[in-house]
Amino acid sequence: MYFQGLAKGLSVTLKHFIQSYTGKTGIEDGERITEPSLGGMFTVEYPDEKLPMYPRFRGALMHLRDPETGEANCTACGLCITACPQDCLTVEGDDGKGKDRRAEAFTYGLSECIFCGLCVEACNFEAIEMSSDYELSSSEREIVWDLERLLAQGDKYDRRQSGEDEEK
Amino acid sequence: MLKTESITLNLGPQHPSTHGVFRIKVELDGEAVRDLEPVMGYLHRGIEKISEDRTYVQVVPLTDRLDYICAMTNNQAYAMAVEKMAGIKVPERAEYIRVIMAEFTRIINHLLAVGFLWNELGAYFTPLLYCYRERERILDLFEKTCGSRLTCNYIRPGGVSLDLPEGFIPEAKKLTSHLKTFTDELNTMLTKNEIFISRTVDVGILPADLAINSSITGPMLRASGVPYDIRKVDNYSIYDRFDFDVPTCDHGDVWDRYYQHILEIYQSIRILEQALDTIPDGKVMGRRASRSLRRPPKDEAYGRIESPKGELGFYVVGDGSKNPYRLRIRPPSMINLSALKEMCEGQKIQDLIVILGSVNIVLGEVDR
Ligand code: SF4
Ligand code: SF4
Numbered sequence: 001m002y003f004q005g006l007a008k009g010l011s012v013t014l015k016h017f018i019q020s021y022t023g024k025t026g027i028e029d030g031e032r033i034t035e036p037s038l039g040g041m042f043t044v045e046y047p048d049e050k051l052p053m054y055p056r057f058r059g060a061l062m063h064l065r066d067p068e069t070g071e072a073n074c075t076a077c078g079l080c081i082t083a084c085p086q087d088c089l090t091v092e093g094d095d096g097k098g099k100d101r102r103a104e105a106f107t108y109g110l111s112e113c114i115f116c117g118l119c120v121e122a123c124n125f126e127a128i129e130m131s132s133d134y135e136l137s138s139s140e141r142e143i144v145w146d147l148e149r150l151l152a153q154g155d156k157y158d159r160r161q162s163g164e165d166e167e168k
Numbered sequence: 169m170l171k172t173e174s175i176t177l178n179l180g181p182q183h184p185s186t187h188g189v190f191r192i193k194v195e196l197d198g199e200a201v202r203d204l205e206p207v208m209g210y211l212h213r214g215i216e217k218i219s220e221d222r223t224y225v226q227v228v229p230l231t232d233r234l235d236y237i238c239a240m241t242n243n244q245a246y247a248m249a250v251e252k253m254a255g256i257k258v259p260e261r262a263e264y265i266r267v268i269m270a271e272f273t274r275i276i277n278h279l280l281a282v283g284f285l286w287n288e289l290g291a292y293f294t295p296l297l298y299c300y301r302e303r304e305r306i307l308d309l310f311e312k313t314c315g316s317r318l319t320c321n322y323i324r325p326g327g328v329s330l331d332l333p334e335g336f337i338p339e340a341k342k343l344t345s346h347l348k349t350f351t352d353e354l355n356t357m358l359t360k361n362e363i364f365i366s367r368t369v370d371v372g373i374l375p376a377d378l379a380i381n382s383s384i385t386g387p388m389l390r391a392s393g394v395p396y397d398i399r400k401v402d403n404y405s406i407y408d409r410f411d412f413d414v415p416t417c418d419h420g421d422v423w424d425r426y427y428q429h430i431l432e433i434y435q436s437i438r439i440l441e442q443a444l445d446t447i448p449d450g451k452v453m454g455r456r457a458s459r460s461l462r463r464p465p466k467d468e469a470y471g472r473i474e475s476p477k478g479e480l481g482f483y484v485v486g487d488g489s490k491n492p493y494r495l496r497i498r499p500p501s502m503i504n505l506s507a508l509k510e511m512c513e514g515q516k517i518q519d520l521i522v523i524l525g526s527v528n529i530v531l532g533e534v535d536r
Contacts, residue, residue, distance in 0.1 A: 118225065
């Protein structure tokens with residue numbers, strides 16, 4: 001009496017089992033294959049295989065440099081600090097005025113950040129972006145990144161430098 | 169007749185079928201449920217209170233964390249309440265994007281509701297993982313659009329934060345037609361399954377009058393035969409431009425609540441097809457939105473939407489400062505739980521799990 005339902009269920013399982021060998025979903029040439037009709041194995045074997053992130057992905061914060069001078073773009077205006085809902089940013093500027101002012105120190109409390117991206121939206125100087133870095137575990141209890149660390153993050157993940165332009 | 173002593177059993181807070189931390193005190197007479205008391209509050213984070221010292225925009229990421237399966241609709245309900253309070257106009261394209269995102273979210277939620285119900289019935293993870301796979305494709309679209317899969321923070325007071333990325337529309341169209349095929353497959357595989365029918369028909373009946381009296385909304389109310397859908401009643405956003413039905417079932421048992429979800433997925437797909445075909449170009453953020461939020465009026469407003477689980481409402485009271493003076497959330501999950509006792513009385517203990525699964529709660533929203 002229960003045989004019909006069982007057979008129907010198992011036939012779908014069988015179909016997907018076969019598709020997982022014939023299908024194409026996964027990563028190919030560093031691109032995610034999202035075409036739904038292709039079917040196939042969905043699992044990504046994470047530490048060995050990594051999904052490429054989309055340009056808008058919100059990972060850890062990074063600071064960007066001026067491409068000509070190599071200095072940080074940040075002018076210590078403090079807009080990102082008021083925008084942050086978690087109060088996890090601080091900034092200190094030097095003596096300059098207006099646009100010439102430069103940030104001397106900047107801290108980013110990674111353990112408090114909720115990756116909302118509001119700070120990036122607030123910044124008018126293209127000084128900060130969210131990088132695509134999501135492997136953020138650490139053995140320290142409190143993780144606070146300083147300006148140097150944030151710039152290093154920017155050097156590693158800034159898409160403008162690696163040639164791929166970020167569409168916005 | 170033989171009289172036995174009843175025993176009190178604590179189900180949860182750590183129990184796989186409660187989808188989080190939720191405790192039910194059940195009084196059992198043998199296998200039958202005699203009395204039951206839901207205990208909530210284990211996931212209370214004080215979101216309403218925290219909102220009071222955040223600016224209006226800063227509250228949006230908090231709403232992501234209410235019902236963490238449907239972040240987009242939470243954002244939308246909150247944004248609508250604030251827009252109503254501050255008199256902000258939303259551009260046309262943003263409204264379309266909101267509808268598209270909300271309907272995708274509804275599909276995610278309904279797929280998971282079906283999948284988890286089957287999990288609770290003992291079809292251990294196979295149907296659920298099929299649903300998860302399709303959800304993954306939708307989440308990929310979300311990630312592409314707003315940068316995050318679950319905590320979207322995308323729909324803001326005044327519009328949406330970013331325009332759709334390149335290639336979104338064709339991809340979403342492809343996905344929509346694929347979802348239709350998938351739902352057909354799910355429907356033929358699950359709906360008429362004999363084991364499923366024998367476990368769910370006539371279990372946990374919720375009569376329509378009880379549902380109305382307990383102010384239950386959403387798929388649960390419609391499964392009891394009341395065609396009440398805020399998308400139709402309020403015609404908020406631009407839902408009056410789309411052609412869709414409000415499906416209902418008539419019996420209100422677990423099977424009906426399951427089938428209601430499947431029927432609603434088809435309607436969401438219908439809305440998506442129309443919205444993706446007719447989306448206009450233009451701005452996605454109201455011009456005056458950020459200015460009016462810097463100086464919001466001293467006013468109050470209630471914004472509500474048909475979230476996938478029912479009526480989700482935000483009551484915002486502003487005192488003229490940058491922060492809301494008070495924010496009150498009406499979570500559908502919690503109110504849908506209020507008839508749990510009546511549904512379960514007299515049923516077997518193993519049916520209790522199934523009934524709870526068919527209510528489809530998310531504890532982030534129940535406890536806030
Ligand atoms: S990162 Fe941008 S917003 Fe923040 S202080 Fe620097 S310039 Fe201002
Ligand atoms: S992403 Fe959000 S929480 Fe993190 S630093 Fe920026 S504003 Fe603050």
